Amino acid sequence: MKKIHIVLLVFIAVTIGVLISFMGTLSTYDTVQTAMRKRGKVVSIIARLDRTHPVEYDAIKNPNFLSFMAYDSLGGNMKVIYRKEKPTNLEHSERLVLKGRMNDDHFECSEILMKCPSKYKDDMNQAKKNLQENAATKPANNSTTQYQ
């Protein structure tokens, strides 16, 4: 056997090892209920914002504390705490992918991915809505004047 073959075998073994350990770092999609059983483990939960409860965020008091209620498609609900800024379109999101750990009384969230009815993805439904708005509103009647 040539040296290069030995090197090759070693490298392939290392690559397989790396891939296996990479698999170890992966997490899974869970529901609120299955996440309860995996307390302290990192999971991703697909959920919706519970609009019947207030979203708690006050940038003057603490810009790094956001708390809200969320529920998943099976009806499980939980309190979510996210120690970063409030994603600006949280209230308009359709679906949330919450990554984090389940604690005793709340879900300690480290990352929020939002599925929004957004222009960002060139969503055609939103494009249609823009078409309606463009035709319906006069340019002068701009909704942003409230920021002045």
Next chain:
Amino acid sequence: MDYSGEHLLPGLLGHFFIILSLVASLVATFSYFKAVRSATESDATSWKNLARGAFIAEVISVFSIFGILFFIISNHFFEYKYAWQHSSRTLEVKYLLSCFWEGQEGSFLLWSTWHCVLGLILIRKSRQWEAPVMTVVSFAQVCLATMIAGIYFFNWRMGSNPFVLLRNEFDLRSQIPMLNVGDNYRNYLSFIRDGNDLNPLLQNYWMVIHPPVLFLGFASTIVPFAYAISGLWTKKFADPIGIGWTRPALPWALFSAAVLGTGVMMGGAWAYESLSFGGYWAWDPVENASMVPWLVLIAGIHTLLIYKHTGRSLRSTYLFFILSFLLVLYSTFLTRSGILGDTSVHAFTDLGMNLQLFLLLYVFVWLAAIAGAKKFTDRVYVLIAAIVLLIAAKYIPVPAVAFLSLIAGLITTIVFIQKNVPSERKDEEQTSSREFWMFIGTLIFFLTALFIIIATSLPVINKIFGRKFTMGEDSVFSYNRVIIFVAIIIGILTAVTQYLRYKQTDLKFFWKKITWPTLIAIVIASLVLAFGNINYQDHGAGFLGAIWLATVCAIYSVIANAAYIWLGMKGRLKLSGGSIAHLGFGFMLVGILISSSKKEVLSWNTSGIFVPLGEGSKEKPGENLTLVKGMPTTMGNFNVIYESDSVNPRKPLWYYKLHFKSKTSTEQFTLMPNAFVNYKGNQGLMANPDAKHYWDHDIFTYITSLPDPEKNKDTSSFKSETLKTGDTAFYSNGFYVLDEVITKDNIPAGGLAPTDKVFMATIKVFSKNKTSYTSKPFLINKGGNFIPVQDTVTSENLIFQLNKVNGNSAELAVKESNSVLQYVTLKAYKFPFINLLWSGVILMVTGMIISIVRRVELNKASRQVAEEFLEEKI
């Protein structure tokens, strides 16, 4: 029905040229194919001439399509869906090109345009390799033309045509009710006032230049691929007398690597400057998918160099060049099929062309396998196998079958290369030889590419195996902890390997040469570690140790390569392309390591009330800081004041003026991060950072949150009172004095007629805490209409409004309100030594360009020798 205001001619011409380009590229492919297969020289020449004509017709068509589409966009012809969907009238002219490549059709067109340019150069320069190489390029053009054809076969639409009309794509009548009234539908264009606009995140100058460069990089990977396929196809596997495919392929591969590398890093620069995730690289699937072909291409360039000098590694060269193009196609599939939708921030959306994108990849995978088969009968068998597997994949609706049929094609290719490409050397290489360590380096690059592409393909793997895996808690770290070891090994290899000689090295000589660079590198690296304060704690001591080791290796690579330009090349820069490229790569490594491990958060929250984090919580203090307008706030070594804001006159793009003043020096500067607020149905804000650049670091900030006007509804009301100049009045926190009332003809905002007048009151406010402020509300008399312009003393929550002026007395309305509290929440970072990364990229690309020039010259010389040799033989 006729519609008023439409411009249908450009669209018709566009359609025509799309069809023409499809036909012309088909003819070119067929003719070039016949030219390769012709038995006689004269047959080959006449086929080749026909093919050239067809390809030039193709070039004209593609350029025309490009020009027409740009004409439509720049003239805002919103009757075309592409123009309506991707642009708007408010868009600056410089971004009209970005609209062009925002959509899939435009970016396919861009790709195809680059193929045309490369094809023209190949026709002029590739001599005896023209016919086979151009067969492959023309065939790729056929495939790309189908992507924008928009032709229906029964119910299946092939490709997405950029010239479709808005009224045919949307049921406008149901979207805009007004169109159902009377004759309005005939004038529908007058109801479509503006386009859907370019995604605000793409309104950045990098987006004008990054896509063309990246796509030139993607497009140019076809040239080494086409040469490799031609070598297999015509069975001229090797390079016996200096006219083989490997010679012309080398400068092309270098060109491709230089351009693709630049394109990928320009994407990094765009992410750094406009995406608010605070960095140039986030291991996003789209970024990974464009880097992986580059890694494999670099591996191919190195094995090709080994082959030129020692006759080894030819098979690996075939494999790497073929794979790098296939990986470009695979990344096209990943980013355009919508499969990354959940995992990437900048993938395209699904256009319903997944089948076609899959076929593009499938066809080229099996094309390589067919070319690899030596005997004609074998080629037929492979073709049959490819078709059978494709039918199987169609009728067995399990994603695994489609996936396995691709893998089968790849394995077939590898087996044929192994079997048919001759190996020139059977003996074992010396451990002291350059090629041995170069080959190890290419293996590392290849395996790294494999790791990254497998990790990136997680959504594909989930689909095939029906799993629900997702990236773990810290997806960036799960890449970094692997790549750091790659950096260590590659750092050492790029430092040492050039000091070795091909075939065998006299070790005494080697040690003599490398001793000094090694010692210097050790000294410099120790200084950097001792005083550089590289102290990255997020992932424990082990990872910090790895960072230190990698930094040492990267510095070693920089020093050793710089030294080699003098020690090995005696300072002849023309010959030192390789060393310069490696030097640049070393700088990149150093820049990446230092800038990411020493990135500092400046906006640690020091003003907010902390929520108790609980015992043993590893939670860091928050990275967001809130600045109240006018109130100085401490941020790192700075005092920062949110001074004012302003709005872009044409769109809801707001600029926030933040003044930074150093606490320890006289240094001060202003940053203006901006944000789109409630932009076109996108609720909330989309922030763009602003940065202050220094030679050794950047201060970098962006807005993360703004007050919600809905929640801050104003409930208090104005109280009015009449004051004469000099009068004093009280408010809850102090008193104020009406200083003077003057009449002016003009105000800074302008827009007044000569007959209009402006009254301006000057009010001095004295608060209890002994600070005083000046407020100047206006009252504009515009042709008898009185328009008050309020003024606010933010820190006192006071709003003044001038209602009436009568000589030296004025009616003043005053309001005290909490809702005037204006603030921004932001994040700020300090990025050290980011310029090392950028200058490393520039050096690396410069080195590659020097190598291209040198290789072209060498090829010319060796061709002359070969021609003389052939003449002598005759």
